[in-house]
Amino acid sequence: MSALVTILDDEPEIRAMLSDALTEAGFRTMAFARAAEFEAALRRTTPDVCLVDLGLPDRDGLSLVHRLALEQGAKIIIISGRAQVQDRVTGLELGADDYIIKPFDPAEVVARIRARLRGPRPSSRGQTARFNGWTAHFDRYALEDSEGQETPFSHAEGEVLRLFLESPRRLITRAHMQESLGGGAGESFDRAMDVRISRLRTKLREDPRNPRLIKTIYGAGYIFLGEVAWD
Structure with a gap:
């Protein structure tokens, strides 16, 4: 089964653009405009990658990233218009795997997701x-x-x-x-x-x-x- 990517962004154009690009690339997608809907969905399914915007209407995006990093096994990629170095550092400090700045090319997002899913090579060690x-x-x-x-x-x-x-x-x-x-x-x-x-x-x-x-x-x-x- 193909990897599941969840998209959390309050801009409908961004959600549609990412959903179309990821579907065309062979991924399954679920898109949400609000953090509450996203968190409710996480209680029913476990995505492989979470794309999270920081500017959410009902929740601080950075605190959500931090909780996801500690509680979910998914890769976390922040997609945000916040381009300052400190915002990128804070996002990575809180546990994000990658940070993409808006505006972006959907092909770059697909490439970053594929790179993160390749991740480390399988280990023969224990847990x-x-x-x-x-x-x-x-x-x-x-x-x-x-x-x-x-x-x-x-x-x-x-x-x-x-x-x-x-x-x-x-x-x-x-x-x-x-x-x-x-x-x-x-x-x-x-x-x-x-x-x-x-x-x-x-x-x-x-x-x-x-x-x-x-x-x-x-x-x-x-x-x-x-x-x-x-x-």
Whole structure:
């Protein structure tokens, strides 16, 4: 069955344009003008990708993105007229997988969706990894510390964390991250990775000036220095 893409945008022209382009590309679609209708539909079905506008009439789009990132397994792509760098950074910090600025070419949206759905290559590892007093539960998107306290992480953050945990003590270049995780290349991808790594460091209670686990190798990439065991 083809992937299901939900479209949440209060502009009927945008909804129609995206629905037509995605249907022609072979996707199934559901379109909504209000967050309340969208959230009601999520209780009955689970989309593969959620396209979310930030300027909604009945809900703050950023808070909705944050909740989706923590509770849904779907990829989240923000489509917004807010072009400021801080808006893009905030959206990515809250768990979005990508950010597309209006006006846009529908073909670009289709390409971004396909890239996100390709995502990381299938893993032969399990759903639980233990490292340096932490346990990562990828089945429920949670980090558990040595005392059993859990901190949720988003699907996008989980992709990056799994990549590190599957390749400990090995240099992971930006090019390798882009190839493994999918998404658009260039400044947008680099900024998204910077945001997700920063948030992972915060959740792992790392000293931002001297992180112990996720080390930046300037001009080359990153190395994860933990000892990892998979269940």
